[in-house]
Amino acid sequence: MEEHSSSFKLGRREFIAGAAAATTFTLMKASLARGAEANSAVELGMIGCGGRGNWIARLFANTGKYRLVACADYFQDRVDGFGSRFQVGANRRYAALSGYRRLLESKLDAAAIETPPYFHPEQAAAAVEAGKHVFLAKPVAIDVPGCLSIAESGKKATSKKLVFLVDFQTRANELFREVVRRVHAGDIGKLSCGEAHYPWQGSGSGTDSPNPEERLRQWYCTLALSGDVIVEQDVHTLDVATWFINADPLRAFGTGGRAIRKLGDIWDHFSVTYWFPGDFVLTFSSVKMIPGAKDEIRCRIFGSEGMAHTDYFGEVWIHGNKPYEGGAAENLFTAGAVTNIEDFHRFITEGNYANTTVAPSVRSNLTSVLGRTAAYAGRVVTWDEMMRANAKLEPDLRGLKA
Secondary structure (H helix, E strand, O other): OOOOOOOOOOOHHHHHOOOOOOOOOOOOOHHHHOOOOOOOOEEEEEEOOOHHHHHHHHHHHHOOOEEEEEEEOOOHHHHHHHHHHHOOOHHHEEOOOOHHHHHHHOOOOEEEEOOOHHHHHHHHHHHHHOOOEEEEOOOOOOOHHHHHHHHHHHHHHHHOOOOEEEOOOHHHOHHHHHHHHHHHOOOOOOEEEEEEEEEOOOOOOOOOOOOHHHHHHOHHHOHHHHOOHHHHOOHHHHHHHHHHHOOOOOEEEEEEEOOOOOOOOOOOEEEEEEEEHHHEEEEEEEEOOOOOOOOOOEEEEEEOOEEEEEEOOOEEEEEEOOOEEEEEOOOHHHHHHHHHHHHHHHHHHHOOOOOOOHHHHHHHHHHHHHHHHHHHHOOEEEHHHHHHHOOOOOOOOOOOOO
């Protein structure tokens, strides 16, 4: 298996290469959400029952704080496999494109969304409208309208006293949090420039097929379902960069292409320069499908008093006049998700509806979209130009069961 297997035994490489499947969880009953026992089980529904959905469902179940009661996916074999694995009744397994709506109409407390990214905005908005807490996979969307929809859903969730959490593993890690805190406190001085990189051995699977169901199974290779690798995968490192910088980029220039990839309509490499306020320049590069490449999700920020370094699979530290020894971010893929799952439950039981993960996730997602837009155009594109254009990507879903 590579990115798109429905197997629930999903390794870190397959996941980050894009093997996500959508998961919806039912969370704590309204009475519990307003502050009863922290250990009370939360009813959970899964939207998306592929590799990522099955993998993260196990993490939810292992806490003892969630009870999986419903599942939804386009494919009947996936909902049946998931339902059998997690003891979800046959009458709570919902297939077809509209299956998530039937799930949200049923008795649940929360939804975890792990579907192909194109579907995230619509499904998150429906979950909030239905009064469910939302646990959402990255990327939050694939285009500007989708990002704006997620931002609005986050605000609406807060107004309705619902929890809305975006599952970035790095933001859940104490080493990452501490190094960002120190940079924001001025420990590396005035920021001058930065670099973000994402080389990867994998992300090459997929088949060109006239069959719409097969295209949906291989969604990662379809631009209008995944957003291309700069959005679907590379948002990991661009999220860390924008976390450090704490500003929207002003403009970007990019390039890239399909030197290796033969299937689908997405690229295999990107190179983008971003300009931020204060004359800060970020250089970003991404390349996939390179045998022997060292898998990295790395970000470095340089300032007048030192430099900060982060790597999803390696060291986190600051060198300079105010050094920070940091350490290794071990098993971040799993540990970060576990922390977010624990936080999700805690926020519900404590009634914490600040939903602070939404706005920064929208920012980094829009930064990824800006890079893609500039690279596709092969010219400088400004943030304002991108936002005014408000371009929407629409996949061809003809032939699929509604």
